[in-house]
Amino acid sequence: MADLNNLLTPLFLNEKEIRKIIELMFFSYRDFTSGPDKILEKLNFGRAHHRVIYFVGKKNNLTIKELLSILKITKQSLSRVLNQLVKEKYIILSTGEDKRTKKLSLSKKGQDLEKKLSDIQIAKIYNVIKKFEEIDINGFKKVLFEMIDHDNQKKFDEIN
Amino acid sequence: MADLNNLLTPLFLNEKEIRKIIELMFFSYRDFTSGPDKILEKLNFGRAHHRVIYFVGKKNNLTIKELLSILKITKQSLSRVLNQLVKEKYIILSTGEDKRTKKLSLSKKGQDLEKKLSDIQIAKIYNVIKKFEEIDINGFKKVLFEMIDHDNQKKFDEIN
DNA sequence: ATAATTAAGTCAATATGGCTGACCTAAATA
DNA sequence: TATTTAGGTCAGCCATATTGACTTAATTAT
Numbered sequence: 001m002a003d004l005n006n007l008l009t010p011l012f013l014n015e016k017e018i019r020k021i022i023e024l025m026f027f028s029y030r031d032f033t034s035g036p037d038k039i040l041e042k043l044n045f046g047r048a049h050h051r052v053i054y055f056v057g058k059k060n061n062l063t064i065k066e067l068l069s070i071l072k073i074t075k076q077s078l079s080r081v082l083n084q085l086v087k088e089k090y091i092i093l094s095t096g097e098d099k100r101t102k103k104l105s106l107s108k109k110g111q112d113l114e115k116k117l118s119d120i121q122i123a124k125i126y127n128v129i130k131k132f133e134e135i136d137i138n139g140f141k142k143v144l145f146e147m148i149d150h151d152n153q154k155k156f157d158e159i160n
Numbered sequence: 161m162a163d164l165n166n167l168l169t170p171l172f173l174n175e176k177e178i179r180k181i182i183e184l185m186f187f188s189y190r191d192f193t194s195g196p197d198k199i200l201e202k203l204n205f206g207r208a209h210h211r212v213i214y215f216v217g218k219k220n221n222l223t224i225k226e227l228l229s230i231l232k233i234t235k236q237s238l239s240r241v242l243n244q245l246v247k248e249k250y251i252i253l254s255t256g257e258d259k260r261t262k263k264l265s266l267s268k269k270g271q272d273l274e275k276k277l278s279d280i281q282i283a284k285i286y287n288v289i290k291k292f293e294e295i296d297i298n299g300f301k302k303v304l305f306e307m308i309d310h311d312n313q314k315k316f317d318e319i320n
Numbered sequence: 321a322t323a324a325t326t327a328a329g330t331c332a333a334t335a336t337g338g339c340t341g342a343c344c345t346a347a348a349t350a
Numbered sequence: 351t352a353t354t355t356a357g358g359t360c361a362g363c364c365a366t367a368t369t370g371a372c373t374t375a376a377t378t379a380t
Contacts, residue, residue, distance in 0.1 A: 010294070018285045019218070020320055021301065022278070026211070027316055028307040029189045030232075046365050051186070058179070064328060072190070077367055079329070100327045100376045118182070125178045128306040132299070134170070139292070139299025141181065146288040147188040156187055160180055206336050224357060237338055239358070260347045260356040 035120035043113075048073075048081045050117050053106065056091060057114040059159060061103040063096060070155060085110070195280035203273075208233075208241045210277050213266065216251060217274040219319060221263040223256060230315060245270070 036050050043049075055070055056062055064082075068075055082104075085091040090110035094103045106114060129137050148156060196210050203209075215230050216222055224242075228235060242264075245251040250270035254263045266274055289297050308316060 013286065013290060015282060018282050018289075019278070021285050021289075021304075022214075022281050023316060023320070024301060024304040024308070025189060025192055027312050028304050029185060031309045031312060032185055032307060034309075044364090048366060054182070065326090073366085074368065075328070076330080076369085080366085096327095098327085098377070102328070118179070121182050122175060122178050124307070125181050126173060128303060129178075129181075130173060131306060132303060135295065136299030136302055139296030140303035141184065142296055143288060143292060143300035144181075144184040144188050146291060147192060147284070148184070149191045149194075152187050152191060156183060160183070204335085208337060225355090233337085234339065235357070236340085236359080240337080256356095258348070258356080262357070 032121065032124065035124065036117040039117060039120070045084070046081075048077070049085060052078070052081055052085060053090060053110060053114045054118065055159075056104045057106050057111065057118075060105045061094075061096075062105075063101045063103060065101070067104065070159065192281065192284065195284065196277040199277060199280070205244070206241075208237075209245060212238070212241055212245060213250060213270060213274045214278065215319075216264045217266050217271065217278075220265045221254075221256075222265075223261045223263060225261070227264065230319065 033047060037047060040046055040050055051071060052067065055067060059066075064075070064078070068078060071078065082091065086093060089107050090113055092105050092107050092110075094105070095101070096103050129140075132140075145153065145156070193207060197207060200206055200210055211231060212227065215227060219226075224235070224238070228238060231238065242251065246253060249267055250273055252265050252267050252270075254265070255261070256263050289300075292300075305313065305316070
């Protein structure tokens with residue numbers, strides 16, 4: 001691995017500064033997910049349920065295959081979580097035009113939970129970014145986007 | 161929850177833009193951890209082992225209590241992971257001046273693994289931030305820091 | 321028309337990483 | 351001397367992920 005501490009390296013690129021970013025990622029992600037986690041716990045759900053509800057809420061009539069390609073988990077892993085959400089009527093299944101496929105959408109109950117969970121994260125982000133200038137927020141978004149692997153950047157662009 | 165989509169809200173603060181940040185956090189954190197995960201798998205270790213090695217490497221002679229206060233997991237959860245790392249001689253235990261405490265440090269083997277794992281993340285971050293101007297990186301770091309809960313911001317400052 | 325592929329589902333086993341509760345020892349401190 | 355603190359341990363539970371093997375039904379290619 002390259003020596004990142006040579007004299008030619010600008011201050012903000014040296015290893016110590018980069019290690020701070022590693023820690024910022026760890027701490028911020030943990031606190032970012034902690035809010036919804038508490039609500040999910042009461043429902044005997046986990047973070048995986050949130051993700052499913054989030055992305056189904058984002059794009060109605062998502063198929064299982066599309067959802068799997070976003071979440072990048074196995075269908076066996078998704079199955080447990082999704083079956084619970086369907087059984088408890090947060091998510092509604094219907095058949096696609098291609099009759100092999102299933103379309104997922106949120107029920108009213110599902111929409112309510114989605115909003116409740118996402119509102120916590122939205123409020124947290126809102127309260128953070130309102131403190132900053134647009135230039136900082138743009139830096140934040142641009143750098144975060146570049147932290148994503150190329151294939152997943154495409155996935156992000158697809159859904160946005 | 162407040163309506164975030166009223167006309168007074170600047171463009172970068174509206175709900176759609178904030179939801180993009182939610183997704184950026186999800187995708188970037190997943191890709192950020194995927195590199196080390198592959199190496200850890202070969203050693204029959206997980207992400208929890210990486211965290212322990214990372215923070216012990218960062219501050220030599222860390223006590224169990226200090227480590228727990230960073231990781232915010234129970235001692236029972238830490239115990240399983242830490243015992244493995246000690247048994248396989250990645251981490252060395254010694255007794256503190258207060259003889260109730262134990263001090264944790266990395267062996268040579270532990271240092272080598274720490275470097276191997278962290279170098280992946282350091283390289284990833286390095287390759288990202290070298291593309292940007294310092295102003296963007298500062299925005300990134302400032303906003304990420306603000307995403308951390310107050311108590312954990314203090315924790316971050318303590319260790320840095 | 322038949323063969324191959326695709327979307328989805330299911331069963332079983334395994335690993336990892338959290339948690340709670342209960343209980344213990346030894347050392348430091350009040 | 352009593353209490354608190356640091357650390358350890360046993361047991362059980364739950365959530366989330368994995369791999370592998372196999373099935374069904376529908377679509378597409380030959």
